[in-house]
Amino acid sequence: SQKIEQNSEALNIQEGKTATLTCNYTNYSPAYLQWYRQDPGRGPVFLLLIRENEKEKRKERLKVTFDTTLKQSLFHITASQPADSATYLCALPLNAGGTSYGKLTFGQGTILTVHP
Amino acid sequence: NAGVTQTPKFQVLKTGQSMTLQCAQDMNHEYMSWYRQDPGMGLRLIHYSVGAGITDQGEVPNGYNVSRSTTEDFPLRLLSAAPSQTSVYFCASRNTGPKADTQYFGPGTRLTVL
Numbered sequence: 022s023q024k025i026e027q028n029s030e031a032l033n034i035q036e037g038k039t040a041t042l043t044c045n046y047t048n049y050s051p052a053y054l055q056w057y058r059q060d061p062g063r064g065p066v067f068l069l070l071i072r073e074n075e076k077e078k079r080k081e082r083l084k085v086t087f088d089t090t091l092k093q094s095l096f097h098i099t100a101s102q103p104a105d106s107a108t109y110l111c112a113l114p115l116n117a118g119g120t121s122y123g124k125l126t127f128g129q130g131t132i133l134t135v136h137p
Numbered sequence: 138n139a140g141v142t143q144t145p146k147f148q149v150l151k152t153g154q155s156m157t158l159q160c161a162q163d164m165n166h167e168y169m170s171w172y173r174q175d176p177g178m179g180l181r182l183i184h185y186s187v188g189a190g191i192t193d194q195g196e197v198p199n200g201y202n203v204s205r206s207t208t209e210d211f212p213l214r215l216l217s218a219a220p221s222q223t224s225v226y227f228c229a230s231r232n233t234g235p236k237a238d239t240q241y242f243g244p245g246t247r248l249t250v251l
Contacts, residue, residue, distance in 0.1 A: 025179075053238065064141075064227050064242030065180070115182060115196070123168040123231040123240055124195060127179035 023049040025113055027128035035136055040098040042131045044111035047092060051113040054087055054094045059108045059130065101135045108132050138163050141243035143228050149249045150218040158213040158246050160228030166241070168231045169211040170195070171203065173224040174245075180227065186211055218250045
């Protein structure tokens with residue numbers, strides 16, 4: 022079965038630096054990959070989606086890459102701020118193929134702490 | 138729009154009790170789903186629905202039932218609660234169409250089964 026791993030449980034960085042989070046997956050080829058932010062006691066909030074035919078996508082200070090050969094996505098936050106401190110989750114469609122109907126499988130998350 | 142709402146926020150049950158976790162959305166989304174989140178394991182899909190009257194199982198459906206009589210509501214029923222069902226439960230919804238991949242999550246229900 023497919024497996025998704027975020028290889029850092031926690032990441033601590035200084036304000037102003039770039040945070041880079043990694044998501045690896047095995048055993049299938051997803052049509053897209055998503056990144057979410059989750060604050061303590063709250064539900065996940067969608068940030069970005071990148072499709073299998075896209076190498077890179079940007080939104081304000083966020084950048085996501087998707088390497089289908091390495092089966093890896095990198096999530097970057099540039100000029101990081103203490104307000105960026107949260108848990109970041111990557112998610113893939115539960116089934117291979119283009120139609121997932123919103124059925125997702127999630128990584129365990131990376132806790133990012135940005136120190137002033 | 139209120140988005141996705143869930144009630145209750147917190148619940149404590151004894152083993153063997155039953156209860157229903159409520160979920161509603163006011164965005165007219167066809168797709169709705171239930172996830173549970175456990176420490177160190179990420180969110181796991183319990184059940185999902187692609188429209189009123191249509192439901193199917195996700196990764197971890199055992200011990201849970203769902204029904205979808207309206208577009209807005211998607212309740213999750215625990216028939217006989219077990220300590221292994223202690224978790225945080227999230228309901229989510231999304232729209233249809235090839236570009237509509239954003240999932241909207243509710244605030245969650247924290248359930249403890251003693």
